[in-house]
Amino acid sequence: METRENIIVPLGYGKFVRSDKIVALEPIEDDRGPGRRTRVFIDHVTAPMIASRTENSILANMVEIPKEVMEATAALELLRDIHDDIQQIGPMLRKSIKKEANFDIDKVQKRIEEILKHEIEFDFKQ
Structure with missing residues (x-):
């Protein structure tokens, strides 16, 4: 699995990040409900961003699977x-x-x- 470079990945809530800057995805398990959310850790950013998408949907945009x-x-x-x-x-x-x-x-x-x-x-x- 290889990260596609220079691809803009939508995180929801009007947030976008370059695919090659995402270093980790962590599903938010507590009170996740029907609207799946994910913590997205980004290179050189201290706090993770909260995405309104599942880790799988974000990953699908980042890599060719x-x-x-x-x-x-x-x-x-x-x-x-x-x-x-x-x-x-x-x-x-x-x-x-x-x-x-x-x-x-x-x-x-x-x-x-x-x-x-x-x-x-x-x-x-x-």
Whole structure:
């Protein structure tokens, strides 16, 4: 993966920065909500800028990454978010949803955990 030079990357909120000046991207996890935000660390700037875009969308502007890799990364991010939300559903509501909608949240949660477990194993092998 190579950074494209002299490309202006939009960060949202009317902020832009050159792609080759971005040194790090850090997703803001707390209270991230549906509007994804990212801390963007810029060369020779002491405090990070807050972007109103995801780290993946910023990275897609900075580098040339195969579309399949970006889509897979976005899908895994979505699974992590769904998993986090599912963990907040209590047992009574789970039973009600299973009975009323024939949707087994426990089964979905286990499947997501299997996928995320393989993602972690894959990361360590690289």
